[in-house]
Amino acid sequence: MAVYSFWIFDRHCNCIYSREWVAITQDKPDHQQEQTQKNITNTGTINARNQDHVAKLLFGAIFSLKQISSKLNPQEETTANNLKSFSTLKYRCHFFETGTGLKFCLLTDPKTENMQFVLKEIYAKLYYEKIVKNVLSPVDFKENEYIDNEVFITGVDNYISSLAVFNN
Amino acid sequence: MIMIYSLYILNRAGGLIYQKDFNKGLKKITTNDYLILSGILHGVHAIASNISPPSAIPSTIYNNPSFTNTNKSGLKSIETDFFKMFIFQSLTGIKFVLITSNNPISKEPENINTSNPDSFSSSDISINRNINETESILRKIYALYSDYVMKNPFYSLEMPIRCDLFDLKLTDLIKSFSQP
Numbered sequence: 001m002a003v004y005s006f007w008i009f010d011r012h013c014n015c016i017y018s019r020e021w022v023a024i025t026q027d028k029p030d031h032q033q034e035q036t037q038k039n040i041t042n043t044g045t046i047n048a049r050n051q052d053h054v055a056k057l058l059f060g061a062i063f064s065l066k067q068i069s070s071k072l073n074p075q076e077e078t079t080a081n082n083l084k085s086f087s088t089l090k091y092r093c094h095f096f097e098t099g100t101g102l103k104f105c106l107l108t109d110p111k112t113e114n115m116q117f118v119l120k121e122i123y124a125k126l127y128y129e130k131i132v133k134n135v136l137s138p139v140d141f142k143e144n145e146y147i148d149n150e151v152f153i154t155g156v157d158n159y160i161s162s163l164a165v166f167n168n
Numbered sequence: 169m170i171m172i173y174s175l176y177i178l179n180r181a182g183g184l185i186y187q188k189d190f191n192k193g194l195k196k197i198t199t200n201d202y203l204i205l206s207g208i209l210h211g212v213h214a215i216a217s218n219i220s221p222p223s224a225i226p227s228t229i230y231n232n233p234s235f236t237n238t239n240k241s242g243l244k245s246i247e248t249d250f251f252k253m254f255i256f257q258s259l260t261g262i263k264f265v266l267i268t269s270n271n272p273i274s275k276e277p278e279n280i281n282t283s284n285p286d287s288f289s290s291s292d293i294s295i296n297r298n299i300n301e302t303e304s305i306l307r308k309i310y311a312l313y314s315d316y317v318m319k320n321p322f323y324s325l326e327m328p329i330r331c332d333l334f335d336l337k338l339t340d341l342i343k344s345f346s347q348p
Contacts (some may be wrong), residue, residue, distance in 0.1 A: 054219055067208060068183070069246070083248045084248055084249065090241060109224075113296070114247075
């Protein structure tokens with residue numbers, strides 16, 4: 001499983017969508033050695049409330065790194081220096097921010113290359129079409145209010161699980 | 169062509185003890201801002217290890233026994249439009265932060281096995297290779313630090329580094345990497 005989770009933060013710094021994928025590791029019932037088999041399923045959590053602290057930490061990390069990148073920006077007057085990703089040995093966080101201050105994050109395996117295009121695609125094809133254009137969806141999400149639009153949720157799931165990195 | 173913008177050295181508490189710019193490419197900021205920046209890095213380094221996905225397995229791409237980097241779970245690299253930042257941590261908790269240009273570091277474009285066929289531009293696919301290359305530079309810087317700072321009898325631990333010999337050797341080292 002190379003894609004771990006996906007997050008959206010609105011311009012008021014609230015997490016409005018979170019999706020975590022879980023790779024279930026099952027012990028083989030066989031007599032064989034301790035061979036474990038990875039069973040990748042489409043399970044996981046959507047908008048789990050107990051992920052609140054993780055969302056806040058992630059937002060804090062991104063917020064601070066954005067500050068660093070803008071502080072050291074050599075062309076401050078003309079162009080903004082956008083944060084693209086940050087990584088540790090365990091994961092890599094791809095980041096994309098829209099002009100309206102909406103922040104998209106995707107946590108993947110550290111070996112994956114730049115995936116900003118995935119986030120842009122989700123913004124343009126899914127968020128814009130299914131949330132922005134949706135009359136029933138609020139313009140500003142309240143605190144603890146999450147995207148619960150089925151079409152969007154399944155759309156994101158289908159798109160991300162169709163990526164080559166997802167089943168690595 | 170390699171381009172190293174600057175090097176910061178942070179002590180165990182996150183205080184900036186050394187800062188040097190080698191090439192132009194970053195905005196000059198005040199000393200106070202450098203201190204703030206290193207404080208932020210120190211904090212984010214700790215936060216980053218806390219948000220590891222529970223099912224994540226540490227990558228094996230740095231499983232080289234000669235790597236003395238003990239930065240196992242914290243922030244490792246940052247990628248922005250204009251620069252990349254790499255963090256190396258010694259066993260004693262000293263952090264070496266190297267800021268480089270965004271273009272691929274290696275001189276000849278070698279073929280890397282891209283796990284993701286969706287990726288396109290060359291600057292995008294370079295970061296993992298960059299990590300391995302900057303790792304060796306950072307290791308050499310760490311060696312210089314041990315030789316010319318730690319062995320300097322007038323240097324007191326955790327305090328700003330003012331060692332001429334270290335400065336000199338460091339500049340030489342960076343120059344040797346900057347040769348085309």
